Amino acid sequence: MTTHTIRLILGDQLNAKHSWFRRKDPGVLYVMMEMKQETDYVVHHRQKVLAFFGAMRAFAKALDSAGHRMRYIQLDDSDNRQSLTQNLESIIEQNNGATLECQQPDEYRLDHQLRSWAGAKDITLTWYDTEHFITGRNSLKTYFPDNKNYLMETFYRKVRQQYDILMENGSPVGGRWNYDKENQKKLPVGQNIEPPLVFSNDVSDIDTLLNKYHVKTMGKASPEQFIWPLNRQQSKQLLEHFCQFGLPNFGRYQDTMATADTVNNAHWSLYHSRLSFSLNTKMLHPLEVVKAAIETWSNNQERISLAQIEGFCRQIIGWREFVRGIYWAHMPDYKDLNALNHNHPLPSFYWTGDTKMNCLHHSIKQSLDYAYAHHIQRLMVTGNFALLAGVSPDALDDWYLGIYIDAIEWVEMPNTRGMSQYADGGLIATKPYIASANYMQKMGHYCKGCYYDPKKKTGDKACPFNSLYWHFIERHKEQFKENHRMRMMYQVWNKKTEEEQQALIKQAEVYLDNINQL
Numbered sequence: 001m002t003t004h005t006i007r008l009i010l011g012d013q014l015n016a017k018h019s020w021f022r023r024k025d026p027g028v029l030y031v032m033m034e035m036k037q038e039t040d041y042v043v044h045h046r047q048k049v050l051a052f053f054g055a056m057r058a059f060a061k062a063l064d065s066a067g068h069r070m071r072y073i074q075l076d077d078s079d080n081r082q083s084l085t086q087n088l089e090s091i092i093e094q095n096n097g098a099t100l101e102c103q104q105p106d107e108y109r110l111d112h113q114l115r116s117w118a119g120a121k122d123i124t125l126t127w128y129d130t131e132h133f134i135t136g137r138n139s140l141k142t143y144f145p146d147n148k149n150y151l152m153e154t155f156y157r158k159v160r161q162q163y164d165i166l167m168e169n170g171s172p173v174g175g176r177w178n179y180d181k182e183n184q185k186k187l188p189v190g191q192n193i194e195p196p197l198v199f200s201n202d203v204s205d206i207d208t209l210l211n212k213y214h215v216k217t218m219g220k221a222s223p224e225q226f227i228w229p230l231n232r233q234q235s236k237q238l239l240e241h242f243c244q245f246g247l248p249n250f251g252r253y254q255d256t257m258a259t260a261d262t263v264n265n266a267h268w269s270l271y272h273s274r275l276s277f278s279l280n281t282k283m284l285h286p287l288e289v290v291k292a293a294i295e296t297w298s299n300n301q302e303r304i305s306l307a308q309i310e311g312f313c314r315q316i317i318g319w320r321e322f323v324r325g326i327y328w329a330h331m332p333d334y335k336d337l338n339a340l341n342h343n344h345p346l347p348s349f350y351w352t353g354d355t356k357m358n359c360l361h362h363s364i365k366q367s368l369d370y371a372y373a374h375h376i377q378r379l380m381v382t383g384n385f386a387l388l389a390g391v392s393p394d395a396l397d398d399w400y401l402g403i404y405i406d407a408i409e410w411v412e413m414p415n416t417r418g419m420s421q422y423a424d425g426g427l428i429a430t431k432p433y434i435a436s437a438n439y440m441q442k443m444g445h446y447c448k449g450c451y452y453d454p455k456k457k458t459g460d461k462a463c464p465f466n467s468l469y470w471h472f473i474e475r476h477k478e479q480f481k482e483n484h485r486m487r488m489m490y491q492v493w494n495k496k497t498e499e500e501q502q503a504l505i506k507q508a509e510v511y512l513d514n515i516n517q518l
Contacts, residue, residue: 034080042398134287350382358452474493
């Protein structure tokens with residue numbers, strides 16, 4: 001059979017609704033591939049590699065069953081050159097110079113790799129949209145044509161208006177755009193939460209393959225009972241489960257942190273949807289997710305408040321789309337930004353969870369066990385500590401990109417380098433997201449039983465977050481003392497006596513010098 005067109009499908013382009021698949025053309029060959037190129041560019045969580053390869057294989061099988069011609073290159077195929085462009089070059093040669101069509105990659109590195117290769121080899125490459133996002137790559141130019149001060153809240157409101165989401169006669173339903181202040185509650189001890197929906201997929205064949213090819217990974221995995229959704233059907237089941245059991249309390253407790261002994265076995269998932277892997281691989285569409293949630297809210301307003309649905313929609317159509325816009329507006333320079341000149345190595349306990357600090361122990365151990373942590377665990381625990389400790393954003397980028405099942409560079413990097421580490425100098429956040437132990441106590445249960453005392457700032461067993469917080473304030477005072485959102489912090493710092501200040505600085509420096517023993 002003669003092939004006139006080769007269509008590449010990347011591992012995060014599993015969109016069954018794409019217009020490519022509306023008709024069957026025997027002259028079109030769809031190509032997917034597993035490669036060491038993708039397993040090895042950072043150390044990934046075992047579950048992340050298993051999930052991507054498992055979902056890719058399921059998608060390829062579905063396309064084949066639907067009558068499309070498929071060429072799926074497994075990691076162990078004899079002709080697998082373990083490189084995206086080298087494999088493509090080989091396939092084009094095998095098919096007498098068939099033309100190549102690609103959906104736009106969402107990661108700059110793949111976009112650059114394909115464009116550079118095609119230009120060097122004089123290969124005509126036709127590009128298509130992935131038909132997934134509701135705003136374009138250049139959305140910030142569209143929404144902020146004359147302004148580089150990008151505000152997510154402004155972006156979010158424009159998207160809601162454009163797509164008529166939670167709108168009524170041109171105004172937001174309920175008269176307010178944002179209910180975030182109502183969504184910052186601490187979970188009561190012992191509150192019963194519906195156990196998370198998990199699956200029992202068997203990916204043991206992929207796990208064996210990873211061992212055979214010595215793919216270096218981190219974290220735990222149960223390949224015979226793999227818990228993450230690997231196809232659209234399972235992704236829709238997870239969406240339905242969230243709408244029924246998570247949405248009624250999603251916003252209220254979206255920022256809370258819990259441990260296994262303060263809540264039932266849902267402590268790692270709480271009321272979060274855990275749909276990010278399905279969304280980021282495009283097995284689910286963002287509007288599909290938002291519409292399902294809004295329909296559930298509309299039919300159950302007696303048990304789901306407006307604050308819950310607004311908080312969820314803001315994450316999907318606001319923040320998720322916004323950080324993608326930031327990424328494409330500032331790459332490739334964005335990956336090198338380090339506005340605070342932080343260069344310390346990542347503490348060794350980020351790879352093991354072996355630390356006496358309960359908040360970091362629980363958050364990192366959960367991440368290693370499930371390849372998942374919710375946004376506050378990422379931002380205000382692991383991210384906050386790394387920021388206070390002056391960790392290199394490069395090192396932290398690699399860790400976040402590797403450890404989380406939903407981490408793809410377009411969404412990971414702005415969240416890490418921008419929101420979490422302020423390495424972009426304020427493109428995303430108007431101030432650094434730093435906090436002392438007081439925040440941990442306010443929003444969660446990690447401080448209970450901790451080796452360190454959250455109320456102590458100096459001395460034996462004083463919580464490291466307390467002195468590191470003031471150490472950050474002091475060492476970056478020239479950058480932030482005039483920041484209107486940090487002025488109060490500097491007023492508090494300046495009211496301390498010189499003796500108090502020096503005691504805090506000394507305590508922090510002892511911790512920084514012995515950071516791997518904390």
